[in-house]
Amino acid sequence: MNQQCKVCGEPAAGFHFGAFTCEGCKSFFGRSYNNLSSISECKNNGECVINKKNRTSCKACRLRKCLLVGMSKSGSRYGRRSNWFKIHCLLQEQQQQLKGGPDSSPETGFQFQLGPKEEFKSSEEYNKSPSVSSQESHHSDDPWGSRGPYPAPLFRPPFGYDDNFNKSFLVESVLAPPRAPEDAPIDLSLKSPPSGASSDISVDDYPSPPSPPTRTTPLDLTTKVV
């Protein structure tokens, strides 16, 4: 299994925070997440394309990429992955090779968790975002720690698969370049969501896993959203 970091393209060290990443991006994400204020605005209008060599040059864009590929603190967990997961990884990898060449852009790299792109589910949801506060957000106590609400069948879809929370919420609100006038004072608003809830990032709770097996054909699993 030879995955590449979905953020920068370097050989991946494992599945971290919801995506295959290298040690560097893993650490970076872990650090940044708790310290968003340390990230200064992109000087390139938020359009940097992250790769192995330049990944350290723009933290804002690196973080954005992390979120884009599905990383999230809450969407992580300990322990080994199910077979289901591994199998899918392989398949996906192969498929990708067929059409993209081994080195297809890290940009879209391996699409495990719903493609970042359209998954965005409009920003509308985001617009009303603060809504997050609704109520389920108090998941706080144990975002995931102890086996949450899952049935854990033999082949349960791997974690992080459906966690698209950050896609809609964080990515857009926070990192997406908010149309700032050039000299915008940065602020990069991603301080922390107003809505308290302490969740600087809230995850709506865990969407029921797409029941996997039983094949559906070309594993679609991705689209699901709830």
Place this chain on the structure above:
Amino acid sequence: MNQQCKVCGEPAAGFHFGAFTCEGCKSFFGRSYNNLSSISECKNNGECVINKKNRTSCKACRLRKCLLVGMSKSGSRYGRRSNWFKIHCLLQEQQQQLKGGPDSSPETGFQFQLGPKEEFKSSEEYNKSPSVSSQESHHSDDPWGSRGPYPAPLFRPPFGYDDNFNKSFLVESVLAPPRAPEDAPIDLSLKSPPSGASSDISVDDYPSPPSPPTRTTPLDLTTKVV
């Protein structure tokens, strides 16, 4: 690990911008790079030989040397050096002592990142490898060795080298020094400052770092799995 500055020969302070250099050359390069205009043309026809004592006397030549030894803004590396790398350093050092005497010229000093020169030679071996040539572009990787998945043995070869590479590691590296596939262009455009380095030197890209022994087979991921 006492390395010498590849630019001037003084004891190196570390690996900076892609090469082992002293503090001075590091700073010099960092400064000059953003300010090429400040460098005046060489008065000696671009033939100055840089050493510890005269390094400050001709900026043009000093900078040229920097580039020659592989320095580049994008070639910098962060974080700790991998064990694999360290071992390599030692070996190389030893080898060098055997044949060069402890005090071999700083000129050729330690060749880690293949000098942009003809270090290549063995690349032919590369070329004839059928599959590789096709599109193995993402092959590279350096002795810095970005690690793959964990339970990594003490000296884990970077990227896709097979696991029992470890065993033969010593032997191989000694007999067949690693050579990089050139995935990097290495143009090193500025052979000699055409006329004043004033013209921009585009050094965008960086000579691929040294690199580990080449692996031959295209990774057979199929076998492993599950």
Place this chain on the structure above:
DNA sequence: AAAGAAGGTCACCAGGTCAC
């Protein structure tokens, strides 16, 4: 157990400082 991820550690480096 064994595998594998989160987190911690701290070797290392780009940059910035500021007496020369």
Place this chain on the structure above:
DNA sequence: GTGACCTGGTGACCTTCTTT
């Protein structure tokens, strides 16, 4: 302008703990 010295960020390696 130079380069010894600091500082904050990075990432290879390691430890702890969860999941298979």
